[in-house]
Amino acid sequence: MSIQKVPNWLSKRAATTPERIAVIDGDTRWTFEELDQKAQETARRLTSAGAGRGDFVAVLLASTADAVRIIHALQYLGAVIVLLNSRLTPFELEWQINDSGAKLLVFDNEFKDLVENLLKNDRKTISYDELFRLPEPDIPLSSEIDLDSLHTIIYTSGTTGRPKGVMLTNGNHWASAVGSVLNLGLEPGDKWLVCVPLFHMSGLSILIRSVIYGIPMIIHDKFLPERVNISICHEGVTIISVVSSMLSRMLDTLEERRYPETLRCVLTGGGPVPEPLLRECRRKNVPVYQTYGLTETSSQFATLSPDYMDSKLGSAGKSLFMSELKIMENGRELKPGEHGEIVLKGPNVARGYLNHDAHRLQDSDGWFRTGDFGYVDSDGFLYVLDRRSDLIISGGENIYPAEIEAVLSSHPSVREAGVVGERDKIWGQSPVAFVALADSEPPIDEDELTQFCREKLAGYKCPRRFIFVDKLPRGASSKLLRRELSKLIEQRAPEG
Amino acid sequence: MSIQKVPNWLSKRAATTPERIAVIDGDTRWTFEELDQKAQETARRLTSAGAGRGDFVAVLLASTADAVRIIHALQYLGAVIVLLNSRLTPFELEWQINDSGAKLLVFDNEFKDLVENLLKNDRKTISYDELFRLPEPDIPLSSEIDLDSLHTIIYTSGTTGRPKGVMLTNGNHWASAVGSVLNLGLEPGDKWLVCVPLFHMSGLSILIRSVIYGIPMIIHDKFLPERVNISICHEGVTIISVVSSMLSRMLDTLEERRYPETLRCVLTGGGPVPEPLLRECRRKNVPVYQTYGLTETSSQFATLSPDYMDSKLGSAGKSLFMSELKIMENGRELKPGEHGEIVLKGPNVARGYLNHDAHRLQDSDGWFRTGDFGYVDSDGFLYVLDRRSDLIISGGENIYPAEIEAVLSSHPSVREAGVVGERDKIWGQSPVAFVALADSEPPIDEDELTQFCREKLAGYKCPRRFIFVDKLPRGASSKLLRRELSKLIEQRAPEG
Numbered sequence: 001m002s003i004q005k006v007p008n009w010l011s012k013r014a015a016t017t018p019e020r021i022a023v024i025d026g027d028t029r030w031t032f033e034e035l036d037q038k039a040q041e042t043a044r045r046l047t048s049a050g051a052g053r054g055d056f057v058a059v060l061l062a063s064t065a066d067a068v069r070i071i072h073a074l075q076y077l078g079a080v081i082v083l084l085n086s087r088l089t090p091f092e093l094e095w096q097i098n099d100s101g102a103k104l105l106v107f108d109n110e111f112k113d114l115v116e117n118l119l120k121n122d123r124k125t126i127s128y129d130e131l132f133r134l135p136e137p138d139i140p141l142s143s144e145i146d147l148d149s150l151h152t153i154i155y156t157s158g159t160t161g162r163p164k165g166v167m168l169t170n171g172n173h174w175a176s177a178v179g180s181v182l183n184l185g186l187e188p189g190d191k192w193l194v195c196v197p198l199f200h201m202s203g204l205s206i207l208i209r210s211v212i213y214g215i216p217m218i219i220h221d222k223f224l225p226e227r228v229n230i231s232i233c234h235e236g237v238t239i240i241s242v243v244s245s246m247l248s249r250m251l252d253t254l255e256e257r258r259y260p261e262t263l264r265c266v267l268t269g270g271g272p273v274p275e276p277l278l279r280e281c282r283r284k285n286v287p288v289y290q291t292y293g294l295t296e297t298s299s300q301f302a303t304l305s306p307d308y309m310d311s312k313l314g315s316a317g318k319s320l321f322m323s324e325l326k327i328m329e330n331g332r333e334l335k336p337g338e339h340g341e342i343v344l345k346g347p348n349v350a351r352g353y354l355n356h357d358a359h360r361l362q363d364s365d366g367w368f369r370t371g372d373f374g375y376v377d378s379d380g381f382l383y384v385l386d387r388r389s390d391l392i393i394s395g396g397e398n399i400y401p402a403e404i405e406a407v408l409s410s411h412p413s414v415r416e417a418g419v420v421g422e423r424d425k426i427w428g429q430s431p432v433a434f435v436a437l438a439d440s441e442p443p444i445d446e447d448e449l450t451q452f453c454r455e456k457l458a459g460y461k462c463p464r465r466f467i468f469v470d471k472l473p474r475g476a477s478s479k480l481l482r483r484e485l486s487k488l489i490e491q492r493a494p495e496g
Numbered sequence: 497m498s499i500q501k502v503p504n505w506l507s508k509r510a511a512t513t514p515e516r517i518a519v520i521d522g523d524t525r526w527t528f529e530e531l532d533q534k535a536q537e538t539a540r541r542l543t544s545a546g547a548g549r550g551d552f553v554a555v556l557l558a559s560t561a562d563a564v565r566i567i568h569a570l571q572y573l574g575a576v577i578v579l580l581n582s583r584l585t586p587f588e589l590e591w592q593i594n595d596s597g598a599k600l601l602v603f604d605n606e607f608k609d610l611v612e613n614l615l616k617n618d619r620k621t622i623s624y625d626e627l628f629r630l631p632e633p634d635i636p637l638s639s640e641i642d643l644d645s646l647h648t649i650i651y652t653s654g655t656t657g658r659p660k661g662v663m664l665t666n667g668n669h670w671a672s673a674v675g676s677v678l679n680l681g682l683e684p685g686d687k688w689l690v691c692v693p694l695f696h697m698s699g700l701s702i703l704i705r706s707v708i709y710g711i712p713m714i715i716h717d718k719f720l721p722e723r724v725n726i727s728i729c730h731e732g733v734t735i736i737s738v739v740s741s742m743l744s745r746m747l748d749t750l751e752e753r754r755y756p757e758t759l760r761c762v763l764t765g766g767g768p769v770p771e772p773l774l775r776e777c778r779r780k781n782v783p784v785y786q787t788y789g790l791t792e793t794s795s796q797f798a799t800l801s802p803d804y805m806d807s808k809l810g811s812a813g814k815s816l817f818m819s820e821l822k823i824m825e826n827g828r829e830l831k832p833g834e835h836g837e838i839v840l841k842g843p844n845v846a847r848g849y850l851n852h853d854a855h856r857l858q859d860s861d862g863w864f865r866t867g868d869f870g871y872v873d874s875d876g877f878l879y880v881l882d883r884r885s886d887l888i889i890s891g892g893e894n895i896y897p898a899e900i901e902a903v904l905s906s907h908p909s910v911r912e913a914g915v916v917g918e919r920d921k922i923w924g925q926s927p928v929a930f931v932a933l934a935d936s937e938p939p940i941d942e943d944e945l946t947q948f949c950r951e952k953l954a955g956y957k958c959p960r961r962f963i964f965v966d967k968l969p970r971g972a973s974s975k976l977l978r979r980e981l982s983k984l985i986e987q988r989a990p991e992g
Binding site for chain 1: 501502503508509511512674677678681682683684708709710814817818819820842843862876
């Protein structure tokens with residue numbers, strides 16, 4: 001018999017260490033006891049809004065303390081949280097909400113205009129302000145969490161260009177938190193700074209760990225490097241999650257000579273940290289933990305500790321304690337040093353994609369083929385060579401070329417389009433579009449295409465520049481050869 | 497779908513941090529890579545001795561590095577470890593081995609004479625020396641651990657006087673390790689000193705945590721307070737597990753004025769720490785974590801952190817993160833302050849008792865009635881008032897009166913016997929026997945009874961003194977009223 005139910009994390013934490021600080025957001029400071037009371041109260045109000053056990057509830061949140069209480073409130077209800085990315089266009093949001101079948105949309109007041117643009121059916125929506133004024137019926141809340149039940153749906157695009165909802169269970173988040181603590185440790189005075197969006201896996205995982213570990217999360221609603229440096233140097237932040245481009249900006253704006261010893265862990269995702277940046281990190285006392293993780297693995301899956309920052313340059317380290325990793329090609333497991341697909345297994349790997357029962361995420365043995373390519377060296381360290389589907393990572397946001405290509409191809413003047421990433425000093429990468437125009441249509445220019453994209457795609461996904469070509473390079477089965485496009489970019493000097 | 501298999505702890509740890517120190521035993525120091533190699537090699541040799549997946553294998557071990565490798569070797573095989581207490585008599589050991597159905601007994605060379613006294617059937621036995629000389633066949637070892645499979649059987653006596661084998665799964669031990677790390681944290685430089693027997697739940701749990709946490713265990717084969725103090729003051733021990741009587745002897749023999757700051761956690765089980773001892777702990781900088789735990793809960797279940805050492809004097813604290821606790825009486829949950837039976841739930845609670853399928857340990861909701869009595873205060877802190885069945889705890893060893901009474905009653909000159917504990921300055925408690933002699937038999941004296949007990953019972957269980965009475969106090973259903981015996985002891989001055 002395996003027990004799949006555990007005490008609700010927040011109520012257990014509030015019972016265990018009620019007086020410890022849970023959330024710091026500007027002048028707002030809540031203890032775990034206060035957070036728990038607020039979450040339970042909010043859970044009851046949410047039932048007045050029609051939410052209940054097993055319901056899918058979409059949330060459009062900013063990074064605030066109120067967002068924290070709403071996420072915990074939904075867990076108290078046993079509802080499934082559909083976490084929306086507030087940088088998306090109404091067009092994109094509409095698609096995800098419809099796909100999830102969410103019956104209710106809860107939104108931060110600051111997204112009022114966005115939500116008004118959104119509504120084209122009779123789905124119920126409610127702002128925080130409205131929610132917090134609803135009656136609070138005296139209903140019992142579940143004191144236990146079923147580890148096998150869904151906690152979150154987070155959309156991620158795939159090879160097809162159609163976003164897929166990653167189905168994350170309570171058990172996935174639990175396993176991720178446990179795997180991480182066995183790697184990073186847990187020390188008195190730990191404080192985790194969240195300056196990545198709470199609607200990303202990275203931000204959400206901090207929210208959950210704060211409760212499981214009993215440590216405060218300090219929330220910054222935006223990433224402002226100067227403000228982050230103040231939190232680290234003067235507010236005792238011990239752990240922070242960033243991507244390379246953020247780390248670079250933090251170092252550029254640091255006024256002190258180096259970071260204090262209290263900063264013990266800088267979890268850095270979104271691709272390897274470039275060597276010059278690593279050198280500066282060493283100079284300024286930044287303990288960089290380079291990571292490899294996906295939404296499908298409930299955040300970090302492998303981590304390189306600072307001990308190996310030099311000797312294993314460019315590596316993402318080793319998989320967390322309960323997880324396994326192998327490199328495969330044509331159904332065969334490769335040897336150290338050989339390049340192939342990264343295949344993962346562990347209790348932190350998501351169950352599957354919503355509405356995609358036909359092809360589950362894992363095979364029958366629990367292995368998940370990431371589509372990413374890499375190798376493992378003879379000491380067992382993972383090196384990631386290429387992200388799946390020519391994934392573009394720009395400032396920590398994942399951009400899938402197929403999604404942008406699908407939008408461009410829907411323009412009547414475009415015959416075909418191919419998108420790849422190019423290096424960007426600040427964001428790591430930016431998308432560039434290759435476009436072949438249709439003969440019969442009046443020609444269009446870059447400005448028109450940019451305008452067209454902005455209506456359909458989140459700003460960070462819009463190509464930074466367009467390159468007009470006669471036709472796109474395609475392989476034997478007429479598959480787009482994006483790597484040929486990447487070569488073209490390397491050959492041409494940037495226009496700007 | 498819940499994943500019940502995880503990578504083998506030791507191979508995963510050896511792959512993750514191969515060069516870290518795993519075991520320190522005198523001059524022996526093994527890294528995790530070395531321990532893993534030795535455990536795998538030993539696992540292969542064990543197959544030459546006839547052990548395999550699912551087999552019950554009894555082990556009679558001293559606290560040594562070799563014991564550590566044998567326990568991990570048996571886990572590699574997927575065998576079930578029947579952990580024998582080497583302080584037991586041949587009579588007691590024989591009973592446990594037979595009850596478990598162990599097909600093989602592996603023993604430390606130092607128990608050669610004991611094992612020779614033991615053998616009255618054709619069960620196979622093998623000493624370490626013999627085992628380490630066996631051939632090492634090239635068989636594949638399981639790279640995964642099934643969390644639902646049995647890891648250990650540890651015998652504990654109950655109300656009937658017949659020991660019962662507690663069935664502990666890999667998942668029980670895993671949950672205990674995770675629950676503990678979320679409570680105690682995990683810091684760089686952590687080293688856990690084992691000076692309690694490895695065949696006890698307390699010692700075994702350190703062995704398992706060492707691998708899961710990636711920290712060294714320092715093994716002392718005996719508890720010598722001066723040696724423990726040297727390890728703490730000069731070898732960087734950060735965590736130690738003891739019982740009150742050990743802690744008292746450590747403080748008595750400490751040459752330094754106080755313990756160093758490196759000592760961050762003294763887990764203290766076996767009943768509340770007396771106030772004078774706590775005061776001395778404060779003076780000498782001992783961070784006492786008082787605990788409540790049972791073999792059935794895979795070690796500590798509740799823990800009081802030093803912050804509450806004064807304000808919650810006598811409390812065992814709160815239950816670990818994944819666990820729950822309530823106080824019951826007649827099927828009703830009691831309110832804070834009310835006294836009743838301590839009832840527990842959590843993934844660290846054992847599955848049941850071996851060969852006792854009829855009455856499982858847990859009810860259908862997973863709750864385990866401990867038989868212990870106590871209450872929870874209005875802040876949620878547990879106070880244990882009485883251990884089950886008038887359990888006597890002497891120097892950390894559990895002594896069950898019913899077991900001693902059964903032995904005494906088997907003597908032809910004894911009509912009836914009742915055993916209770918009395919205070920003991922060094923051991924906390926010691927057993928005292930009340931004996932009513934049979935009229936028809938020739939009278940016997942204390943020496944004869946002592947001699948009789950020594951043949952059948954481990955030394956620590958033998959009554960320290962005998963009180964001859966005409967008859968024992970019994971209730972309406974002629975149930976022995978042990979609390980009346982305890983009152984008699986309080987009224988009489990000790991004889992010595």
